Amino acid sequence: MNIIEINKTPPTLDNEMISGRLSLTLKDLSVAVADVDGVVVEDDVDVVAVELADCVVVDVAVVAVEDAGTVVALVGAVVVVLVAVVVVGTTVVEENNKPEDIKRLNDNNDLKAEKKIKIDEDSAPAAKMSFSVSSDSMQFMTLCETLEAIENTTKRLVINDILTNFFIKLINESQKDLLPSVYLSLNQIAPTFEGIELGIGETVLVKAVSAVTGRSISAIRNDVKELGDLGKVAQSSKSSQKMMYTPKSLSIHTVFKTFRDIALITGKDSVTKKVDKIRSLLVACQGCEVKYLIRILEGKLRIGLAERSILTSLGTAFIKAKNPKASPEEIDEGVETLKSVFNEIPSYDQIIPALFDYGVNKLSEHCHMTPGIPLKPMLAHPTKSLTEVLDRFEGKPFTCEYKYDGERAQVHRLADGSIKIFSRNSEDMTDKYPDIMEHIPEIITDGAQSFVIDAEVVAFDRLKNSILPFQVLSTRKRKDVNTANIQVQVSLYAFDLLFLNGKSLLTTTFRERRDLLHQNFRVVEGKFAFAKYMDAQTTEDIQYFLDDSVKENCEGLMVKTLVEESSYEPSKRSRNWLKVKKDYVSGIGDSVDLVVIGAYHGKGKRVGNYGGFLLACYDDQNEEYQTICKIGTGFSDSDLGEHTTFLNNHIIPGPKSYYSYADNAKPDVWFDAVQVWEIKAADLSISPVYRAGVGLVDSSKGISLRFPRFIRIRNDKSPENATTSSQIANLYQMQAVINNNSKNDDDLE
DNA sequence: CGTGTCTGCCC
DNA sequence: ATTCTGC
DNA sequence: GCAGAATGGGCAGACACG
Numbered sequence: 001m002n003i004i005e006i007n008k009t010p011p012t013l014d015n016e017m018i019s020g021r022l023s024l025t026l027k028d029l030s031v032a033v034a035d036v037d038g039v040v041v042e043d044d045v046d047v048v049a050v051e052l053a054d055c056v057v058v059d060v061a062v063v064a065v066e067d068a069g070t071v072v073a074l075v076g077a078v079v080v081v082l083v084a085v086v087v088v089g090t091t092v093v094e095e096n097n098k099p100e101d102i103k104r105l106n107d108n109n110d111l112k113a114e115k116k117i118k119i120d121e122d123s124a125p126a127a128k129m130s131f132s133v134s135s136d137s138m139q140f141m142t143l144c145e146t147l148e149a150i151e152n153t154t155k156r157l158v159i160n161d162i163l164t165n166f167f168i169k170l171i172n173e174s175q176k177d178l179l180p181s182v183y184l185s186l187n188q189i190a191p192t193f194e195g196i197e198l199g200i201g202e203t204v205l206v207k208a209v210s211a212v213t214g215r216s217i218s219a220i221r222n223d224v225k226e227l228g229d230l231g232k233v234a235q236s237s238k239s240s241q242k243m244m245y246t247p248k249s250l251s252i253h254t255v256f257k258t259f260r261d262i263a264l265i266t267g268k269d270s271v272t273k274k275v276d277k278i279r280s281l282l283v284a285c286q287g288c289e290v291k292y293l294i295r296i297l298e299g300k301l302r303i304g305l306a307e308r309s310i311l312t313s314l315g316t317a318f319i320k321a322k323n324p325k326a327s328p329e330e331i332d333e334g335v336e337t338l339k340s341v342f343n344e345i346p347s348y349d350q351i352i353p354a355l356f357d358y359g360v361n362k363l364s365e366h367c368h369m370t371p372g373i374p375l376k377p378m379l380a381h382p383t384k385s386l387t388e389v390l391d392r393f394e395g396k397p398f399t400c401e402y403k404y405d406g407e408r409a410q411v412h413r414l415a416d417g418s419i420k421i422f423s424r425n426s427e428d429m430t431d432k433y434p435d436i437m438e439h440i441p442e443i444i445t446d447g448a449q450s451f452v453i454d455a456e457v458v459a460f461d462r463l464k465n466s467i468l469p470f471q472v473l474s475t476r477k478r479k480d481v482n483t484a485n486i487q488v489q490v491s492l493y494a495f496d497l498l499f500l501n502g503k504s505l506l507t508t509t510f511r512e513r514r515d516l517l518h519q520n521f522r523v524v525e526g527k528f529a530f531a532k533y534m535d536a537q538t539t540e541d542i543q544y545f546l547d548d549s550v551k552e553n554c555e556g557l558m559v560k561t562l563v564e565e566s567s568y569e570p571s572k573r574s575r576n577w578l579k580v581k582k583d584y585v586s587g588i589g590d591s592v593d594l595v596v597i598g599a600y601h602g603k604g605k606r607v608g609n610y611g612g613f614l615l616a617c618y619d620d621q622n623e624e625y626q627t628i629c630k631i632g633t634g635f636s637d638s639d640l641g642e643h644t645t646f647l648n649n650h651i652i653p654g655p656k657s658y659y660s661y662a663d664n665a666k667p668d669v670w671f672d673a674v675q676v677w678e679i680k681a682a683d684l685s686i687s688p689v690y691r692a693g694v695g696l697v698d699s700s701k702g703i704s705l706r707f708p709r710f711i712r713i714r715n716d717k718s719p720e721n722a723t724t725s726s727q728i729a730n731l732y733q734m735q736a737v738i739n740n741n742s743k744n745d746d747d748l749e
Numbered sequence: 750c751g752t753g754t755c756t757g758c759c760c
Numbered sequence: 761a762t763t764c765t766g767c
Numbered sequence: 768g769c770a771g772a773a774t775g776g777g778c779a780g781a782c783a784c785g
Binding site: 423425707 | 754
Binding site: 154156382605633634635637680682706708709710 | 761762763764765766767
């Protein structure tokens with residue numbers, strides 16, 4: 001038996017483990033396979049086959065080989081180790097997998113029970129590659145095993161323990177891997193405000209998985225429908241291949257660095273280049289690494305772990321690493337410190353080095369709110385009624401503000417006078433709003449130097465002096481915006497002041513912050529205003545104010561305490577504000593009755609059920625069903641199961657002739673029009689893809705719903721009695737009329 | 750160079 | 761964005 | 768009630784493709 005042994009400078013991914021690449025023709029590969037066959041395979045293996053697509057680009061590692069002359073002969077002095085393309089026997093994954101195949105893969109990911117597979121890591125000499133792995137960076141597998149352990153529980157305390165132990169291990173053994181590990185666990189590669197993006201989505205990942213496994217894109221797509229997770233699909237596809245040798249294990253550092261490299265790739269052929277990078281990682285992945293690599297790239301780990309848990313574990317780990325006997329109180333305090341610091345500076349790039357240097361307890365001395373770095377914005381809790389609001393705020397003094405329908409903006413002015421503007425999710429929007437930057441000198445009074453204000457950017461019609469809908473704002477350019485040529489003008493509606501002249505105001509009361517805001521800024525029509533507010537107490541007053549807010553094109557109200565628990569500290573209670581949306585008051589707040597005509601296979605926790613549905617209204621003029629929106633929220637888990645069971649009895653092979661839909665908005669499965677659902681939505685919009693009321697409001701575009709959610713089944717209604725296209729068109733026009741009326745009101749006042 | 754698809758990010 | 765669910 | 772994970776419409780920007 002020949003044993004391929006890799007020795008001497010084993011290729012490492014750190015210096016590009018994939019050290020070269022050869023284009024091999026099909027013929028070359030047959031030769032290679034034949035030769036490999038001779039080397040590795042004995043009588044216990046049926047076939048060695050190669051999955052290939054016409055000409056295959058083979059990732060190669062340059063190695064030295066003992067006693068493998070035939071292989072050496074193949075390409076002369078350079079020996080090709082076929083990593084990804086050589087698969088064994090009947091495990092070659094066929095195109096157009098039969099369901100049984102999928103089931104088999106599902107039932108037994110590693111295929112050890114598969115009778116015909118004789119080569120595995122225990123029995124195949126070639127798989128026992130013995131090169132020493134000496135790397136400074138911790139193995140990616142260690143991270144993946146941690147993620148796997150977390151995925152196997154739903155208990156948050158257990159999750160916290162597992163992650164804490166992993167972080168402690170890193171702190172003790174491999175400090176430089178902590179930051180990359182935190183990023184990988186979060187599916188991030190940099191702080192959001194740095195604007196570095198992978199530019200990788202499901203489509204590209206499917207391509208990469210296809211390239212590595214040799215399976216067709218449609219086969220992979222079909223498996224995703226069944227397994228509900230591309231990571232799982234990739235893992236089961238890949239585990240059915242047996243590699244000629246075990247590739248050098250991936251390090252956390254390598255994976256993270258490759259991700260950053262991917263993010264930097266732009267321009268022509270960038271997608272291909274990105275796929276290549278992902279492929280080289282996938283080739284080196286083993287076991288569950290495949291699943292998590294894919295999921296991290298997808299941005300959905302789906303293991304019950306996100307930012308808050310990571311912060312908890314990170315804080316706990318640093319405290320325990322220093323003092324293993326720390327009391328629960330000490331740990332709690334440290335975790336609170338870390339969370340609060342993180343909310344002021346949401347940048348692990350800054351916090352993790354500071355944790356190493358100063359520890360948790362002194363962290364806030366070194367990391368604190370800084371103009372130029374976005375802080376996490378306060379969010380609001382949705383409430384269903386004004387009584388609910390009064391219940392929550394009881395006797396505390398509170399205030400109501402208009403909730404403007406625009407884009408959240410945190411406007412920073414640094415000590416040097418420069419301006420930065422951040423989005424709700426801490427993206428840097430400075431380049432999108434050069435006009436706001438120019439307005440700053442006009443809107444500040446003499447006292448304001450450095451500051452951070454919290455505000456809403458709203459599209460504004462300067463001729464009519466009125467607010468424009470969100471859909472108008474969304475058409476605004478985002479890059480290379482030139483002040484001289486702005487199509488969508490905006491006005492800023494400020495509602496909070498978080499920092500002023502070198503001083504943080506986070507812990508002061510809202511009443512004080514609001515006073516300071518009004519003292520230091522001034523209204524300039526069409527450019528800057530304060531969010532309209534009323535310090536009301538009675539339900540009646542609030543009801544009137546809510547009605548007014550809607551008449552003036554707002555979404556409803558924000559309700560905030562003025563004194564007690566009114567500090568701006570998202571860490572303590574991330575949703576200490578309340579919002580009351582107009583849905584409960586007017587407009588489309590009443591719901592709409594729509595027909596289910598299609599569905600989409602669920603992913604993640606919805607696997608096995610439909611995860612979303614395609615809805616239509618009824619056009620009684622043309623006697624057809626016109627698509628209006630998809631729906632994916634509002635149903636309980638049991639609702640979903642019942643919908644799936646019921647609708648599976650009404651599947652049709654293709655759309656009815658009387659279904660009107662766009663080609664790029666087709667469901668996975670079509671249904672007969674048999675059931676009507678009550679759907680609630682916030683607004684109606686002109687849609688590029690949906691067909692409801694086409695020709696009634698816009699000659700070529702239909703109407704859709706904003707924020708649709710399922711309310712209940714309407715068994716009392718037949719599909720022909722669903723909401724009609726003309727009713728939808730009327731609702732749209734009423735919405736527009738309300739807007740116009742409010743403008744007139746303003747003009748009259 | 751125009752159109753379609755994909756992605757990320759607003760809500 | 762909205763909504764549901766285990767802890 | 769938190770934290771997480773399902774899912775919605777629709778836009779600009781970046782590429783791919785013909």
